Amino acid sequence: MQRIEELAKITDEPGRLTRTFGSPAMQRANELVASWMCEAGMKTRVDAIGNLIGHYAGEKADAKILLFGSHLDTVRNAGKFDGPLGVILAIACVVELHRQKIQLPFAIEVIGFADEEGVRYQSTYLGSKVLAGSFDAKDLKRKDADGISLADAIKNFSGDPAKLKSARLNPKNLLGYIEAHIEQGPVLEKNNLAVGIVTAIAGQTRARITFTGHAGHAGTTPMNLRQDALCAAAEFILAVENLARKTTGLVATVGQVKVEPGASNVIPGEVNLTLDLRHAKDSIRQAAHKKLKLIGSQITRRRKLKFANEVVHETRAVVCSEKLSAQLATAVKQQLKKVLHLPSGAGHDAAVMGKITPAAMLFIRCKNGLSHHPDELASLADVGVALDVLNDFILQLAKTHE
Numbered sequence: 231m232q233r234i235e236e237l238a239k240i241t242d243e244p245g246r247l248t249r250t251f252g253s254p255a256m257q258r259a260n261e262l263v264a265s266w267m268c269e270a271g272m273k274t275r276v277d278a279i280g281n282l283i284g285h286y287a288g289e290k291a292d293a294k295i296l297l298f299g300s301h302l303d304t305v306r307n308a309g310k311f312d313g314p315l316g317v318i319l320a321i322a323c324v325v326e327l328h329r330q331k332i333q334l335p336f337a338i339e340v341i342g343f344a345d346e347e348g349v350r351y352q353s354t355y356l357g358s359k360v361l362a363g364s365f366d367a368k369d370l371k372r373k374d375a376d377g378i379s380l381a382d383a384i385k386n387f388s389g390d391p392a393k394l395k396s397a398r399l400n401p402k403n404l405l406g407y408i409e410a411h412i413e414q415g416p417v418l419e420k421n422n423l424a425v426g427i428v429t430a431i432a433g434q435t436r437a438r439i440t441f442t443g444h445a446g447h448a449g450t451t452p453m454n455l456r457q458d459a460l461c462a463a464a465e466f467i468l469a470v471e472n473l474a475r476k477t478t479g480l481v482a483t484v485g486q487v488k489v490e491p492g493a494s495n496v497i498p499g500e501v502n503l504t505l506d507l508r509h510a511k512d513s514i515r516q517a518a519h520k521k522l523k524l525i526g527s528q529i530t531r532r533r534k535l536k537f538a539n540e541v542v543h544e545t546r547a548v549v550c551s552e553k554l555s556a557q558l559a560t561a562v563k564q565q566l567k568k569v570l571h572l573p574s575g576a577g578h579d580a581a582v583m584g585k586i587t588p589a590a591m592l593f594i595r596c597k598n599g600l601s602h603h604p605d606e607l608a609s610l611a612d613v614g615v616a617l618d619v620l621n622d623f624i625l626q627l628a629k630t631h632e
């Protein structure tokens with residue numbers, strides 16, 4: 231918890247916590263975390279995009295590697311726990327092994343990902359994508375708000391855009407990937423549990439939806455002759471809520487609405503809105519999207535408007551490894567009366583790492599389910615439970631490892 235506080239002081243913006251990809255604060259954060267890794271008996275390296283990796287050797291030189299990780303970058307005006315907690319907990323596990331001079335039949339690597347939040351380049355998972363070999367070289371041309379390309383930002387961060395491809399980890403050498411992370415939601419708190427196990431990272435569809443009607447004079451156009459785009463959109467938004475309420479596990483949000491021309495005395499002629507759909511099962515999410523498109527078309531047909539739907543972002547759900555999750559569950563049982571399995575509505579590096587190696591996640595309760603906010607908080611007691619679970623998990627895995 232002291233380390234959480236120490237890391238939270240490293241920021242790009244005085245007075246609040248902001249650490250974005252490739253910034254001076256990220257550099258200092260990497261240096262500080264690397265010093266903790268060294269103290270824990272790890273050899274450290276920084277890869278071509280700036281991921282910090284600590285290696286704790288196994289019994290044999292060619293031992294397979296169990297990965298732990300989370301991200302060291304943050305959103306703007308962030309909380310202290312989102313990301314760093316997973317890295318610091320993993321280091322704390324290695325500290326314990328090192329203190330007891332335990333070497334395992336596998337090596338442990340702790341990764342501090344250089345970019346998960348994607349604040350600077352409106353990207354996602356730059357760090358883990360490089361290690362998973364799914365980095366898209368087209369992203370190197372992306373520019374930040376100051377016009378600096380991602381390629382230049384990587385160079386300034388002592389990375390090497392030409393070596394991103396070769397930085398990928400070889401799946402053959404990996405045992406799996408474990409990420410501990412605050413839940414960022416209220417489910418564990420509601421169930422009065424310190425930790426829980428993630429079943430899957432929800433897939434997501436983001437669409438831009440447009441209702442086109444006809445603008446007109448608010449005083450002279452009779453109600454029955456209007457093609458009010460906002461009234462149609464309002465019907466649609468409630469239908470979105472209704473469908474999600476009726477579909478177990480589905481979350482659906484309209485978070486942005488733009489009304490044109492947007493004047494008090496003009497009938498809205500066009501409405502643009504965003505739709506965000508998430509579910510742990512792709513088929514359910516896709517069916518929901520199809521249903522909503524149908525509802526949108528029905529509303530607009532009835533009201534004599536036009537309906538358009540454009541998918542701007544789509545990610546598939548990533549199911550966590552059953553085997554690793556069961557082993558985590560065994561460790562949770564030692565600490566808690568109940569093992570809760572829950573999906574993650576938020577994206578995590580585990581979603582990317584899960585494509586190259588079995589991945590599992592441990593969620594830690596956070597106060598009021600609050601995250602991406604300076605008041606974000608996980609209690610000392612809950613962090614202690616998470617640490618015991620992870621230590622136990624590692625030792626159990628060592629026992630069953632062939």
Ligand SMILES: [Zn+2]
Pocket residue numbers: 301312313346411
């Ligand atoms: Zn996070």
